[in-house]
Amino acid sequence: MEHSQIHRVSVADQVASILRQRILNGELRPGTPLQEVPLSASLGVSRNTMREATRILSLEGLLKRSIHRGVAVSQLSLKDVQEIYHLRRMLEIPAVLAARSNHTDVQPDLQNALEGYEGAVRRRDWARAVEFDLQFHSLLIRFHHNRRLESFYQRVIGELRMGMVLVDRGHDNPGGLVPVHRKICQLLAAGKVKQCAAVLAQHLDDSEFRLSRVMTDISNGKRKQRGIGHPANAAGGDNGAQSNKSSRG
Amino acid sequence: MEHSQIHRVSVADQVASILRQRILNGELRPGTPLQEVPLSASLGVSRNTMREATRILSLEGLLKRSIHRGVAVSQLSLKDVQEIYHLRRMLEIPAVLAARSNHTDVQPDLQNALEGYEGAVRRRDWARAVEFDLQFHSLLIRFHHNRRLESFYQRVIGELRMGMVLVDRGHDNPGGLVPVHRKICQLLAAGKVKQCAAVLAQHLDDSEFRLSRVMTDISNGKRKQRGIGHPANAAGGDNGAQSNKSSRG
DNA sequence: CACGGTTAGATTGTTCAACACTTGACTTCT
DNA sequence: AGAAGTCAAGTGTTGAACAATCTAACCGTG
Numbered sequence: 186m187e188h189s190q191i192h193r194v195s196v197a198d199q200v201a202s203i204l205r206q207r208i209l210n211g212e213l214r215p216g217t218p219l220q221e222v223p224l225s226a227s228l229g230v231s232r233n234t235m236r237e238a239t240r241i242l243s244l245e246g247l248l249k250r251s252i253h254r255g256v257a258v259s260q261l262s263l264k265d266v267q268e269i270y271h272l273r274r275m276l277e278i279p280a281v282l283a284a285r286s287n288h289t290d291v292q293p294d295l296q297n298a299l300e301g302y303e304g305a306v307r308r309r310d311w312a313r314a315v316e317f318d319l320q321f322h323s324l325l326i327r328f329h330h331n332r333r334l335e336s337f338y339q340r341v342i343g344e345l346r347m348g349m350v351l352v353d354r355g356h357d358n359p360g361g362l363v364p365v366h367r368k369i370c371q372l373l374a375a376g377k378v379k380q381c382a383a384v385l386a387q388h389l390d391d392s393e394f395r396l397s398r399v400m401t402d403i404s405n406g407k408r409k410q411r412g413i414g415h416p417a418n419a420a421g422g423d424n425g426a427q428s429n430k431s432s433r434g
Numbered sequence: 435m436e437h438s439q440i441h442r443v444s445v446a447d448q449v450a451s452i453l454r455q456r457i458l459n460g461e462l463r464p465g466t467p468l469q470e471v472p473l474s475a476s477l478g479v480s481r482n483t484m485r486e487a488t489r490i491l492s493l494e495g496l497l498k499r500s501i502h503r504g505v506a507v508s509q510l511s512l513k514d515v516q517e518i519y520h521l522r523r524m525l526e527i528p529a530v531l532a533a534r535s536n537h538t539d540v541q542p543d544l545q546n547a548l549e550g551y552e553g554a555v556r557r558r559d560w561a562r563a564v565e566f567d568l569q570f571h572s573l574l575i576r577f578h579h580n581r582r583l584e585s586f587y588q589r590v591i592g593e594l595r596m597g598m599v600l601v602d603r604g605h606d607n608p609g610g611l612v613p614v615h616r617k618i619c620q621l622l623a624a625g626k627v628k629q630c631a632a633v634l635a636q637h638l639d640d641s642e643f644r645l646s647r648v649m650t651d652i653s654n655g656k657r658k659q660r661g662i663g664h665p666a667n668a669a670g671g672d673n674g675a676q677s678n679k680s681s682r683g
Numbered sequence: 684c685a686c687g688g689t690t691a692g693a694t695t696g697t698t699c700a701a702c703a704c705t706t707g708a709c710t711t712c713t
Numbered sequence: 714a715g716a717a718g719t720c721a722a723g724t725g726t727t728g729a730a731c732a733a734t735c736t737a738a739c740c741g742t743g
Contacts, residue, residue: 193501195725197489221695231727233482236696240446240486244493252442253695253734268580275578279524329524331517337586444696470724480698485725502705502724 197237200230204238208247208258209343211312211350215260219248246344261348263400269345270393273322274386276338280328281381284373291327292374298324299370303363311354319346321366325385352399362388446486449479453487457496457507458592460561460599464509468497495593510597512649518594519642522571523635525587529577530630533622540576541623547573548619552612560603568595570615574634601648611637 207213225235239256242248248256261269302317319342326338365388372381456462474484488505491497499505510518551566568591575587614637621630 195501197725232695233728234726236482237486237489240489241493244490252444254736255695268582271578271580272583275528275580275583329520331520331524333517333590334521334524341582446696481724482699483697503707504724 195237196230197234197241200228200234200238201241203228204242205245205247205343208242209316209346209350213258214351215258215347218255218257220255245340247347259344259347261344261400263397263404265344266348266393266396266400269341270389272338272341274389276329276334277322277325277389278382278386280325281369281373281385282378284328284381285376285378289327289330291324292370294324294327295321295370295373299366302366306360306363312350315346315349315354318362318366348400349396352396352403362392444486445479446483446490449477449483449487450490452477453491454494454496454592457491458595458599462507463600464507464596467504467506469504494589496596508593508596510593510649512646512653514593515597515642515646515649518590519638521587521590523638525578525583526571526574526638527631527635529574530618530622530634531627533577533630534625534627538576538579540573541619543573543576544570544619544622548615551615555609555612561599564595564598564603567611567615597649598645601645601652611641 204213204219213219219239221232221235221239225232228235230238239248239250243250243256247259249259250256298317298321302314302321305311305314305317323335323338323342326335329335365384368384369381369388372378372384453462453468462468468488470481470484470488474481477484488497488499492499492505496508497505498508547566547570551563551570554560554563554566572584572587572591575584578584614633617633618630618637621627621633
């Protein structure tokens with residue numbers, strides 16, 4: 186599509202981007218096995234290129250590679266969620282605390298993400314709402330002024346986002362989180378970083394609690410209220426190895 | 435006993451390990467270009483396997499890949515060093531502060547690293563001394579109890595170690611650093627985490643100052659600059675299409 | 684019926700040889 | 714000398730092949 190653009194990226198990177206997007210969109214759900222031959226054929230690339238792409242994504246944590254058994258979309262455990270929220274607290278709170286001294290122009294981006302979030306919530310587009318939500322929090326890390334940390338955090342948030350796609354956040358009072366984000370943004374603009382940190386900490390605790398509860402509910406067998414695209418199909422066929430943990434079956 | 439314990443690693447991973455070791459040992463110095471054909475031939479693997487290996491290392495930050503120009507060992511800039519030490523302060527100090535509540539058995543490992551460090555310094559084996567030094571600090575991160583963070587920190591320390599190999603630390607009063615490490619270890623064992631954090635912060639500032647000074651001396655004095663066409667901005671990692679936000683704005 | 688071993692098919696791991704495309708240096712022309 | 718063209722070297726990518734191994738069905742024996 187981008188003829189005029191510089192196609193200065195390798196095909197393997199492009200394929201990795203495509204797969205990354207599909208995973209983060211929920212099109213490829215956790216646990217889904219990825220076979221080299223059909224997938225590479227469907228994307229019109231060779232097996233070697235596809236291998237490079239899966240190698241990239243497995244190093245990012247989005248795919249899990251088992252020797253001679255292929256790759257599959259990673260599956261977040263409850264322990265993973267705890268670990269990730271531990272990281273979020275450890276990195277986001279000091280970020281806003283450093284926001285006053287390191288004053289940068291991340292504020293407009295934050296405002297943008299906030300507005301996108303609000304709009305998505307208004308449209309009841311939960312997938313995009315989650316995306317803007319996490320983008321908002323990723324932006325906070327910019328206050329650290331550390332490219333390596335930003336890159337790392339981006340990966341972590343990607344993992345979390347992948348784990349969130351199988352949770353329908355629609356039932357989970359997502360609109361109620363809009364004021365919290367707005368408050369954070371306002372306090373940040375006002376330079377009241379300590380209050381902001383407190384609100385953020387509370388918000389993270391709350392967010393972790395909700396997600397953990399939903400995940401335990403799912404793994405305990407409570408059914409989701411709404412699926413994504415496919416109608417129920419819940420009866421019968423065991424679709425692969427993970428029979429008990431599957432959120433849909 | 436299992437006959438083959440971890441024979442379950444792909445050749446690409448083995449090749450990546452070999453190259454990683456050569457880079458971290460200083461055998462492959464920053465800036466060195468790596469050509470696919472000779473290198474893969476010398477290791478007895480195919481070009482594709484070598485490409486997978488270089489892909490791994492470029493995502494780890496040890497190699498820098500420029501499209502159609504090949505890969506080269508990454509070169510740390512002064513800005514990179516600042517960034518890495520910023521990270522070290524941000525992660526190591528809270529780690530020791532959390533050491534009291536999170537009681538773990540990292541102490542013996544710390545003691546081990548300390549003794550290895552002392553032994554290496556006594557033998558004037560500076561390369562191994564650096565290795566034990568950095569291992570000691572990596573162990574501190576274990577107090578966070580976060581596997582993702584440990585993995586990330588390991589990579590960062592790897593980059594730093596790669597940048598340190600071209601600095602002969604022998605002239606840099608390395609023996610003087612032994613007491614600091616011992617002090618840290620003692621304070622940690624005694625549970626005096628605040629004192630420990632203070633000593634550690636001082637030590638990190640000192641370490642960064644020394645390394646920065648040596649690096650500026652080198653870049654001002656010796657103009658030894660090898661490598662492929664892009665000498666600036668070394669530790670960029672992979673130039674691929676990172677989907678979300680390019681960390682380099 | 685349960686159980687362990689065998690076999691066949693499928694899938695991944697790895698190699699090899701080719702071709703397309705880019706780069707950088709070299710050559711040539713004005 | 715400077716601009717434009719030429720060319721070898723190297724990377725990016727492909728497709729086919731073979732080896733190694735996992736999976737599942739099959740089978741005979743107790």
